[in-house]
Amino acid sequence: MPDFFSLFSLPKNFSIDEKELERNYFALQRQYHPDKFVAGTASERIAALNKSTEITNAYQVLSNPLKRAEYLLAEHNIRVNGENDNVKPSHELLMEIMEIREKLSEAEARDLKNLEAFAETEIKESIGRLAKDFAGNELEKAAEDAMRLKYLTKFLDEIKLKKRSVRPL
């Protein structure tokens, strides 16, 4: 399995040129998408499906900052995701997240918009921190900030769900 970054002709960095990623994603799909091989042989069609799937899978990872961070960390055998994780969030991070979650459970319908804006700002901030962490090769910090980003992303989803549940019909 080739490295996702080299698949898209990108240097292996957390900070990437998103426009260039998208451009190269389109260029690769133009070559390999199954639509281009409808008239091909059966093995060409299978090959195109496999290759196009691989391109989509890699794009899904690189175009999402959290997944991109997890991918880079996994290369150093640092796993922050799922049941196989080998790094845990710090006490400070857990406290911070608990405080934020409390805000959501206490929030009234009119508070949700502010809370959403807060989560969005914090998410941007986490991504900025990750860029610095990876640039300075501070992987422990990167792991902590990746976990922070993960909690915040989940938090934002929950705010959106709550917003929908209180919406007047």
Add this chain to the structure above:
Amino acid sequence: MRLLDIEEPGISRKNTAIGIDLGTTNSLAAIADSGVPLILEGEGRALLPSVVAYGKDGKIIVGEAAKNLVDDKNFTVIFSIKRRMGDAASRLEVWNSNLTPVEISAEILKALKIRAEKALGHEVTQGVITVPAYFDDAARSATKDAARLAGLEVLRLINEPTAAALSYGLDKGAEGIYAVYDLGGGTFDISLLKMEKGIFQVLATAGDTELGGDDFDYEIAKANNISLHEARKMKESLGGNATPEFEKIIMPYIERTLRICEDMVEDSGLRKEEIKGVVLVGGSTRIPLIKRKLRELFGTEPLADIDPDKIVALGAAIQAEALTQGSENLLLDVTPLSLGLETMGGLVERIIQRNTPIPVSAMQEFTTYQDGQSMMKIHVVQGEREMVNQCRPLAEFILSGIPPMKAGIARIKVTFAIDADGLLTVSAMEETTGAVQNITVKPSYGLAEEEIEQMLRDSMENARSDITERLLAESRVEADLAVKTIEDAIRIDGDLLQVGERENLEERIAEIKKLAAKKDRDSLDFAVAELNKMCADFAERRMNRSLTKALAGKDIRALEKKLS
């Protein structure tokens, strides 16, 4: 560039691939020539009502004539069969025989095929068929089965809003982000697309497969105490002049569609202001209230410059031509619903999130929870809810043959793969012991391969010829073609084969040649499928070589420029 593109102007080539909009209320066929699509009419009409009448005497009538048989006691008339496509195993009792939605839809497709052949003066064998973006896996498979029963090879299933965007985008040269609001007879879809430089990228899609113009008829009938048939006539007679009473009746439905729009925009992470326009699709969007409400929501005048009844079929025809004759354009679609597995306590573990671009795959690892456990149940569901019983069951299968070991040691990898038609394949394997078991499941609620074959057998056209002989002959042609292509490839690019690969291929080819002389079609088909799978990596290396040759010295960006 393909040779066909530089053919002499004026000499029309035989394009056998059509675009089909298989609608709840009406269906259409269209064909494209050099990117310009045209509706194929029948008896001077563009729309073929999706109505099938079954006569007591075995006669089958489709379309306008079928609609007029509603009150005829010698006919059973079926409307809106598309609403049942997701329930492919359901049966409708018609004159003592049980018909599936697949068989009934096949009659509509056959009628469209005949209509297209009459209009074109030659045979039509292939098609691109549109489905609501929000159709689940069952309904998609059923649509493909219906086409096969009607004698049409499905080149691709494409989503209705995507087809509409293709038609609109190419015709108007639109660039930027557009929403496509598609309110058909039985389904509602909303999609967000980014169109630029020949790329049609779906960003998000949402909808409701049980909301459409049919509901308006039902409400009108209820409010006025009249029949559905009369209600439909009443609605059509209103034309553009909706009464306040009518608007009040349909308002709750319209509000529901608007909420779905809002949620989708929010989920996509975009702001409403970033959406350049809203393209209208489906006859129901002629209702002024809908236009007014959409203008309020998106702050722009909805776009209806292409007939909302025809836009989907026109887009399908453009795609059918693109797939068979080559095109610079590319559609990148998404999967509309999340896919997951049942875990402990009836909870759903999501494996692929909705709005993920396709084709895509995802892998999840599981383990055993008992010592010596040799089997594991895998239950696949589709939907957005937390609990399994609130989602749509897709497939259930048992992975057996797990070697005996302590609990938690086995590593069972379950892979979900969604192809370019939006159809799912699930495979599972246990790989701790190196004894890899690989199985592929097709969704279990649909029709089995044998059932489809039986239907083909039963259908009028095939009754006369011996279908077994014909299918065997087809398999032999298929096998012969596969072997020849691969032998050629080995001759030309044999140096790309890895150690042992050539021997494996040659062995398999020899086996196929032997099988082709026998009469065991299943074994032959299986061996050919295996050969094609074995060759996929080799084919990819060949594809890469020809690309490298074509692009020697150019980087990926030069390629992008060349293509756009």
